[in-house]
Amino acid sequence: MTSAAQLLTARRGRFRADWTDWVSYAYLILGVIVMFGPVLWLFASSFKSEAGLNQFPPTLLPWQPTQVQVAGQPAPLPLVRVLTGAHAGEELAEVRRIGLIAQLVDPRTPNQVIRLRADAIKPVMQVRAAWDNYTGLFSKFNFLRYLFNSVFITVVATLITLLINSMAAFALSKYRFRGRDGVFLLMIATLMIPPTIILVPNFLIASALGLVNSLWGVILPGVATPTGVFLLRQYMLTLPDDLIEAARMDNASEWRIYWRIVLPLSAPALAVLAIFSVMWRWNEFLWPLIVLTRNEHFTLPLALYSFQGELTTSWNYILSMTVITLLPVTIIFILLQRRITQGIASAGVK
Amino acid sequence: MSGVAARTAERTYAAVMNVPERPMRWAQARLGTGRLAWLFVAPNLAIFGIFTFLPIAINFVYAFTGGPELMPADRAVIGLANLRELLSCSNYLNPNTCTRDIFWDGVWNTLRFVVLQVGLMILFSLITALVLNRKVIGRGFFRAAFFYPVLLSPVVVALIWKWILQRYGVLNAVATDVGLHPVDWLLNGSSAFSWTVFVSIWAHMGFYTLILLAGLQAIPADIYEAAAMDAAPPWRTFRRITLPLLMPSMLVVLVLGLIRAVQIFDEVYVLTGGGPGTATTYLVQFIYQTGFAAQVREYGLAAAASLLLAGVLLVLTLVQLRATRGSR
Numbered sequence: 001m002t003s004a005a006q007l008l009t010a011r012r013g014r015f016r017a018d019w020t021d022w023v024s025y026a027y028l029i030l031g032v033i034v035m036f037g038p039v040l041w042l043f044a045s046s047f048k049s050e051a052g053l054n055q056f057p058p059t060l061l062p063w064q065p066t067q068v069q070v071a072g073q074p075a076p077l078p079l080v081r082v083l084t085g086a087h088a089g090e091e092l093a094e095v096r097r098i099g100l101i102a103q104l105v106d107p108r109t110p111n112q113v114i115r116l117r118a119d120a121i122k123p124v125m126q127v128r129a130a131w132d133n134y135t136g137l138f139s140k141f142n143f144l145r146y147l148f149n150s151v152f153i154t155v156v157a158t159l160i161t162l163l164i165n166s167m168a169a170f171a172l173s174k175y176r177f178r179g180r181d182g183v184f185l186l187m188i189a190t191l192m193i194p195p196t197i198i199l200v201p202n203f204l205i206a207s208a209l210g211l212v213n214s215l216w217g218v219i220l221p222g223v224a225t226p227t228g229v230f231l232l233r234q235y236m237l238t239l240p241d242d243l244i245e246a247a248r249m250d251n252a253s254e255w256r257i258y259w260r261i262v263l264p265l266s267a268p269a270l271a272v273l274a275i276f277s278v279m280w281r282w283n284e285f286l287w288p289l290i291v292l293t294r295n296e297h298f299t300l301p302l303a304l305y306s307f308q309g310e311l312t313t314s315w316n317y318i319l320s321m322t323v324i325t326l327l328p329v330t331i332i333f334i335l336l337q338r339r340i341t342q343g344i345a346s347a348g349v350k
Numbered sequence: 351m352s353g354v355a356a357r358t359a360e361r362t363y364a365a366v367m368n369v370p371e372r373p374m375r376w377a378q379a380r381l382g383t384g385r386l387a388w389l390f391v392a393p394n395l396a397i398f399g400i401f402t403f404l405p406i407a408i409n410f411v412y413a414f415t416g417g418p419e420l421m422p423a424d425r426a427v428i429g430l431a432n433l434r435e436l437l438s439c440s441n442y443l444n445p446n447t448c449t450r451d452i453f454w455d456g457v458w459n460t461l462r463f464v465v466l467q468v469g470l471m472i473l474f475s476l477i478t479a480l481v482l483n484r485k486v487i488g489r490g491f492f493r494a495a496f497f498y499p500v501l502l503s504p505v506v507v508a509l510i511w512k513w514i515l516q517r518y519g520v521l522n523a524v525a526t527d528v529g530l531h532p533v534d535w536l537l538n539g540s541s542a543f544s545w546t547v548f549v550s551i552w553a554h555m556g557f558y559t560l561i562l563l564a565g566l567q568a569i570p571a572d573i574y575e576a577a578a579m580d581a582a583p584p585w586r587t588f589r590r591i592t593l594p595l596l597m598p599s600m601l602v603v604l605v606l607g608l609i610r611a612v613q614i615f616d617e618v619y620v621l622t623g624g625g626p627g628t629a630t631t632y633l634v635q636f637i638y639q640t641g642f643a644a645q646v647r648e649y650g651l652a653a654a655a656s657l658l659l660a661g662v663l664l665v666l667t668l669v670q671l672r673a674t675r676g677s678r
């Protein structure tokens with residue numbers, strides 16, 4: 001489909017591609033490298049062993065010394081290639097190194113020790129992913145706990161967000177009652193009060209309610225969102241009232257009308273809000289940083305933050321944990337890319 | 351398989367939503383349909399009340415009281431002393447002459463950051479949106495690529511760049527390749543500052559690009575056709591048609607960008623920790639550190655600083671309301 005011919009004919013009304021097209025594509029390709037490259041680099045790095053990570057200049061792929069099991073040796077030995085001398089071209093296993101002299105054995109004749117100068121040999125490298133970066137997360141850290149905390153907060157907060165915001169939106173779009181416009185304005189006005197300016201009093205309220213060091217302390221303050229109410233109300237306004245009238249004729253209660261008729265019909269708007277909520281919650285940082293102070297309550301971003309501050313922790317686990325943290329968001333984005341970008345373009349929210 | 355899952359989900363949904371059925375039916379009979387609406391908005395209003403409106407009021411209490419106590423009742427009223435302490439300076443341009451030098455470092459850093467970050471971000475978002483608005487092959491892919499970093503957690507964003515910028519990172523490898531000396535990018539004040547600007551543009555520009563792209567696509571094509579008929583040169587078409595018609599979107603982008611940039615914290619805090627020294631300490635970090643990370647938590651000062659920040663945001667929001675009303 002996207003052949004070179006098409007590239008040439010993607011022009012601005014004239015027959016040949018003009019220079020502005022070339023500039024455009026150059027800009028876009030450079031843009032993709034700058035926007036995507038760093039994430040790919042992180043991903044590639046996360047499969048390197050500690051030695052590979054410390055190597056400078058770095059390589060793209062996880063090159064590691066090849067190891068061989070030699071009879072009579074307790075641990076696998078690194079394989080080296082001999083560059084010069086009588087054994088040139090042979091691949092030998094390095095037993096130990098004393099000063100400048102390396103003691104080598106041929107894996108096929110392990111009893112015969114060969115001594116060579118260290119500058120006559122070169123390690124044989126192979127591409128091998130250091131899966132331990134990932135598996136080690138589970139054994140060396142409280143990783144499952146952080147994962148659970150993040151998932152719990154994201155799922156529960158999103159469910160509550162969908163429920164209470166759709167209830168409010170239902171009332172604000174389908175009922176006429178005194179004070180309705182006032183309530184709506186009040187909710188929208190909270191857009192002007194970002195959480196960063198009420199941190200101290202919110203901390204007081206959270207501690208007064210016993211929510212400090214509780215996952216609920218992260219969940220509750222953000223479940224009512226002006227964006228959500230606005231998005232859902234605008235959508236519900238477009239639903240025909242006849243449906244509701246018909247249900248009332250059938251003696252359905254208002255609550256039943258809400259969850260049996262209005263909610264299912266609002267699925268597209270609910271989906272947009274659900275996506276937003278998942279993103280917000282999964283990525284949240286400042287408020288959890290204040291409310292959750294104990295290690296066992298950390299979410300993934302908090303755990304990442306606290307590990308990267310400890311000098312003793314090595315980068316290999318930070319990298320793999322970063323990859324796991326960005327993975328769910330990336331998968332959601334790949335699956336729902338169009339819906340996300342359209343939702344943002346139409347609602348103008350993030 | 352998926353049929354079973356769907357049916358289970360459906361049944362769970364029905365079972366859960368049926369729980370409030372009886373009380374709600376009872377309330378409906380008691381209150382009537384009109385007042386029942388209040389029951390529907392109640393949970394939302396309660397959350398807003400407890401976690402947004404009540405805090406605004408309490409914030410004033412903190413701002414005008416002193417001491418390390420958290421409970422407002424235990425705190426001593428000190429009037430304007432907090433604000434005075436923050437604002438007392440013999441020379442406002444030199445934070446070292448201020449009682450709270452870190453606050454003023456934060457103020458000036460934030461100001462410099464906001465001007466640079468918002469200016470450059472709008473420029474690049476506009477260029478990207480203009481390019482994406484052309485007939486480009488693979489537009490969806492390119493749009494997604496520019497947007498993708500917007501979705502990443504600020505901690506992830508910071509770690510991605512920390513890994514690239516470290517002493518033995520890939521950027522220094524490229525630098526040595528072309529014959530430059532490796533640099534500790536984040537250990538030098540002015541370069542750390544520039545990188546916080548760059549990284550926050552990297553992380554957020556996709557969002558603004560989308561808004562501008564939507565604005566561009568809303569410009570009717572026949573206006574351009576008319577301009578082409580008159581053989582108007584591209585630059586004039588851009589200045590006389592595109593730019594004026596894009597103004598409403600540009601204003602939205604400008605004000606949203608300003609409001610967000612003033613509150614910069616997360617990615618910078620993880621990337622540089624505010625350092626080296628105070629080179630990348632911004633206002634919200636000052637609030638966080640005085641209120642929550644310091645040995646002695648100074649809630650009053652943090653709340654007073656929040657109040658000043660809120661004032662700035664209020665002005666920006668009013669400008670936005672003015673601007674959007676003017677354009678409609």
